[in-house]
Amino acid sequence: MEAGPRVLIVEDDARLAAMLRELLQSEGYEVSLAPDGQRGLHLGLTESFDVAVLDRGLPVIDGLDLLTKLRERGVLVPVLVLSALGNAADRVEGLDRGAEDYLAKPFDIDELLARLRVLRRRPASTVPVIRFAGGTLDAANRVVTRDDGGRLALSERETALLERLARRPNQVFSREDLLENVFADADDPGIVDTYVHHLRRKLGRELIETVRGIGYRMGAAP
Incomplete structure (x- = not known):
């Protein structure tokens, strides 16, 4: 049986992380969870993913700092930032720091799934x-x-x-x-x-x- 797309979820809210894992597994994803930025950085650097979902307010390493570190190391996995910080300035900051998409909490499940499908269809970025x-x-x-x-x-x-x-x-x-x-x-x-x-x-x-x-x-x- 062909393996499904791999997704990294970095989220410190245990209930939300569990819900996301169950939801995405039901859609055929292979899910890896990280409860803080340090663990997310380790997984991002040592494993390969098709897409990643990052919270911003993470313990140890903030979500946008984690994103910067991944990009500096040449990790080009498409990233969707999922955050309660959802005003225009927050979204612009997230996109400027290297995220491909930004979705504010609370979110619509169907919209989240659709955005992840779009990210998976994008051609891979290249490191110059x-x-x-x-x-x-x-x-x-x-x-x-x-x-x-x-x-x-x-x-x-x-x-x-x-x-x-x-x-x-x-x-x-x-x-x-x-x-x-x-x-x-x-x-x-x-x-x-x-x-x-x-x-x-x-x-x-x-x-x-x-x-x-x-x-x-x-x-x-x-």
């Missing part, structure tokens, strides 16, 4: 190729093409780290920032240094500059 000194990063396919024509495959975490640095080549990123925004599911701060080492080994030591006492930034061409 990012230029950096010495090459380009295709984050969607986790491939670096060097200016000399060489191509190198990266792991998911190597890609996420290089993308964050390369998008803002003049900015110095602290280890704390990189740990929070690239390695949110890790407990050991040393993982940042480990993956900087991995990238330097693959792409050249000059690729990432150490700013003593602060953190890292993109360096010169390797």
Whole structure:
């Protein structure tokens, strides 16, 4: 039997989350629930979904901050924000932060189902190729093409780290920032240094500059 579409629901209201799970399962969805933003971030980064439904007022990580973190990591799942904050300014903010749709609570069940069907029909977004000194990063396919024509495959975490640095080549990123925004599911701060080492080994030591006492930034061409 063919599996149904996968949906991630991040909602801290246990009764509403249970109702949404029952409703969507009856429509053929495979449902994963997260009761807070941290769990939602973990699921969003480690599993693949066809669509996601996010509340805004979540514990640990706010819903829109969660959405930003997912987009920064290249997670392009279509997102519907489902929130009690439903005035025009709230909707605009949600859409500007990367949501494809926004529905205010209380909501009509048939409308919610229709909006999810529309999101599932949309063509997948693409992550642009990012230029950096010495090459380009295709984050969607986790491939670096060097200016000399060489191509190198990266792991998911190597890609996420290089993308964050390369998008803002003049900015110095602290280890704390990189740990929070690239390695949110890790407990050991040393993982940042480990993956900087991995990238330097693959792409050249000059690729990432150490700013003593602060953190890292993109360096010169390797």
